[in-house]
Amino acid sequence: MNSIINNIEIIKAKITKINDVDFDNLKFGHVFSDHMLECNFKNGEWQAPKVIPYQAISLDPSAKIFHYGQSVFEGMKAYKDANEDIWLFRPIENFKRLNISSKRLAIPELPESYFMDGLKTLLQVDNEWIPKKDGSSLYIRPFVFASGNGFHASPADEYTFIIACAPSGSYFSGKVRVLIEEKYSRSANGGVGFAKAGGNYAGQFYPTQLAIEKGYQQVIWTDDNTHEYIEEAGAMNIFVRINDTLITGPTSDRILDGITRKSIIELAEAKGIPVEVRKLSVHEVVAAAKDGSLKEMFGAGTAAVISPIAGFGYKGEDFDLPELEDTYASSLKKRITDIQTNKAEDPFGWRYKVE
Ligand code: PLP
């Protein structure tokens, strides 16, 4: 039966898939909830979004997404607390970043109400899909792509915005080993590295496969010009602890301005941890690994949350991080997830109740 919530039309799925899902053993992004939000851009404007049953999309073979890769996406999570209330973390930041990415890819920007009301309505409809178990959440994937047709290499005249959701467990299993990249680049000055453009990820797959063959899970990208400075990893920003100082590189047009990254900087500062946002050379990290002052490295991102790095490879040499009792990674992970899941006060006003 059709209904309307927050001005969004809802077409309900006839059957639910939820009974087939093992919520105690969730992988990341592997099963999808019963509904999705869909919104189309045509005749020069975004049409009203609708919540519809999760389903395959039919596109013309000439749709520009296939040829010119005009697509952007976001990654968010919904959490359910002990009272069954639903929470998001800094969702307006994701909305703004989606439009920043869209603008760079010549995709029309979305109105905030379509994104936020559409997302809230979808979460209410798929409420039962939001996991309650610690460490699990409903991973939310908003994305926009060129669904308009034609082989001309120019922006499409039609676009599709979809939000799909996947109840998910952790992105990495266990600690992560990373390879510091010496040859390939993820992004370049003036490019699209700061945008969450689909093609940024496609370009990483081949070098990452090479790293996986050597026993690493992720590549740490270095600057495209000299390969001397640490930028970010494939799906997360990077933090390095040297002695007691936490260091992360500055954002630029080559690096994704991570919402987890900026939250971790504020949380660390609030805990009294000395934080430096500055260029960090591979040479400095290798020297710190050799003299024992390198205490921790971790990645930070929505999917990855805070993922401790066990070791890194560089120029054929492997370096192991020490196994410490109390790490910044574990205390900051607890702090941020307690805020996200409504287990602790949120002095920053980051948590957003879905109602
Ligand atoms: N860097 C890249 C390349 C990413 O894909 C992500 C994930 O979204 C991040 C960093 C972390 O960003 P956020 O914390 O906003 O999820």
Ligand code: COI
């Ligand atoms: C996220 O952390 O949400 C991302 O989008 C990273 C993705 C590559 C899994």
